[in-house]
Amino acid sequence: MNNLSKQFFRLGSVTLLGALLAVTPFTTFAAKEIRIGIIYDLTGPLAGAGSVPASIGTQIAIDMVNEKGGVLGKYKIVPIKGDAQSKPDVAINEAERLINLEKVDILAGIYSSAQAVPLSGKLNAMKKFFWINVAISSAVFKNKNLRYVFRAQVHSDQFGQTSLDFLAEYAQKKLGMKPSDIRVAIIHEDGPYGSGVASSNKIGALSYGMKIVHEEGYSLTTPDLSSMVIKLKRARPDVILHTGYNPDITLFLRQAKELGLRFKVLIGHGAGYGQIDKLVEAFGTDVDYIFNVDPVAAQLLDAKTLKPGIGDLTKEMVRRYKKITGAKEVPPHTSMGFNHTWVLLNNVIPVAIQKYGGFDSESLRKAALDLDIPVGGTIQGYGIKFARPGHKMAGQNLRASPVVMQYVGGKTYIAYPTALQNIDPVLPLPASSPYAAR
Numbered sequence: 001m002n003n004l005s006k007q008f009f010r011l012g013s014v015t016l017l018g019a020l021l022a023v024t025p026f027t028t029f030a031a032k033e034i035r036i037g038i039i040y041d042l043t044g045p046l047a048g049a050g051s052v053p054a055s056i057g058t059q060i061a062i063d064m065v066n067e068k069g070g071v072l073g074k075y076k077i078v079p080i081k082g083d084a085q086s087k088p089d090v091a092i093n094e095a096e097r098l099i100n101l102e103k104v105d106i107l108a109g110i111y112s113s114a115q116a117v118p119l120s121g122k123l124n125a126m127k128k129f130f131w132i133n134v135a136i137s138s139a140v141f142k143n144k145n146l147r148y149v150f151r152a153q154v155h156s157d158q159f160g161q162t163s164l165d166f167l168a169e170y171a172q173k174k175l176g177m178k179p180s181d182i183r184v185a186i187i188h189e190d191g192p193y194g195s196g197v198a199s200s201n202k203i204g205a206l207s208y209g210m211k212i213v214h215e216e217g218y219s220l221t222t223p224d225l226s227s228m229v230i231k232l233k234r235a236r237p238d239v240i241l242h243t244g245y246n247p248d249i250t251l252f253l254r255q256a257k258e259l260g261l262r263f264k265v266l267i268g269h270g271a272g273y274g275q276i277d278k279l280v281e282a283f284g285t286d287v288d289y290i291f292n293v294d295p296v297a298a299q300l301l302d303a304k305t306l307k308p309g310i311g312d313l314t315k316e317m318v319r320r321y322k323k324i325t326g327a328k329e330v331p332p333h334t335s336m337g338f339n340h341t342w343v344l345l346n347n348v349i350p351v352a353i354q355k356y357g358g359f360d361s362e363s364l365r366k367a368a369l370d371l372d373i374p375v376g377g378t379i380q381g382y383g384i385k386f387a388r389p390g391h392k393m394a395g396q397n398l399r400a401s402p403v404v405m406q407y408v409g410g411k412t413y414i415a416y417p418t419a420l421q422n423i424d425p426v427l428p429l430p431a432s433s434p435y436a437a438r
Contacts, residue, residue, distance in 0.1 A: 037098030044086025057337025113137030160200025
C-alpha cells in the first residue's frame, strides 16, 4: 500500500467512524454508566468521627454491585468522589463541581448535618437527585417539602428521644430512681446536628419530668471545654447527654477526667461516640460502659430476625471493611454508608430505569417514593418507606430507628430496645470507671 493509499485508508476509517456516531445516539454508549457523585469528609476533624468509615462502606456497596455486572447487570456505577474537608462551603463547591464539571447523574453521601441542610435546599431547587446516607439533622426535611432529596437514615429527633426512653425504662431498675428524680445535663456542638439532637433531648427529658440542671452548646473547633466541665461539676448531673463529633468528644472526656467530673451515666449520640476504635485508642478502658445512640452496627443483629440473605450481605461488608482497614471493630457508620448505598443501587435505580424510563431526577424521585421495604429488610434491621410530598418530613424514611449501644471491654453491645439487646445494660457506672459518681 503506497502513502496515498494509506492516507486514504486512515481518512476513510475516520469518516466511517463519524458516520456511525452520526446514526447511533451517544446515549447508547453513555447509558452503560451511571455517574454518582460521592461526597464525604475525607480530611479534617469529621473524617475521624465516622465520615471515612461511611465512605468505605459506600465504596464496598458500589464494588459489590459492579462485580455482578452493575445495576441490572449492565449499568456500571462510576463513583466520582469529592472531599468536603469538614467544611460546609467546601461541600457546596464540591457538589457544584460534580454536577457542572463531572456531569454526575446522582449525588450521594454527606456525613455532616451542617453540610446537608444547605446542600439539600440548593440541590432540590436545581432538581438534582440527592441521596443522604449519614447526616441526621431533622432540619434537612422538617416543613421543607423537598421533592428530590431522600434519606433512608434515622433523623435527629429520634436520636434525642431514644436516649430518654432508655433512661426512663431503666431508671428504677438500675438507678433506683424515679425518672422525675433524675438530674440531666445536655451538652452539644452548636451546629444543626448537635442542636437538633439536644432539642429533642430536652423535649424527651421534660416529657418524663426529669430535671435539666445544665444545658450548653459549644463550637466544634473550641480548644478548651474546661469552663463547661466546671459548670457541670457544680450542677451535679446524674446523667450527661452529649452530642459531638471527634476532637470535641476527646477534649471533653480528657478534661472531665482531669477536673474530676463525676456522673452515673454518659450517653453519646453517634458521630465520634460511634467510633469505638478511636475512643479505645485514646482512653483505653476509661470508655467502658459509655452508651451510644446510633443506627445499629449491622453485625450486632441476629441474622435470623432479618430477611433471608441479609445476614450474608453483612458478613461480606464486615469482611471487606476489616481487610481494607485492619480494624477489629466495624463502626455503625460503615453500616450506614453500605446499607443506604446498597438500597439506592438495588432498590431505587433499577425501578427508575425499568418503570420510569431512566435515571434522571424525576424518574429516581418516583422510584424512591415507590420504595416499600418492611422491617427486617435491610442490614440495619429497619425498613424503608419515605414520607410523601405534603408530609412535614417529606423525603425522610419513616421506618428508620436507632438503638442504644454500650461499650464493654473494647466491644460493642446492644443495650436497648430490649427486643434486640445482647447485653444487660450496666448503669450506673461501676466504681472502676474514672468518671463514676462517688
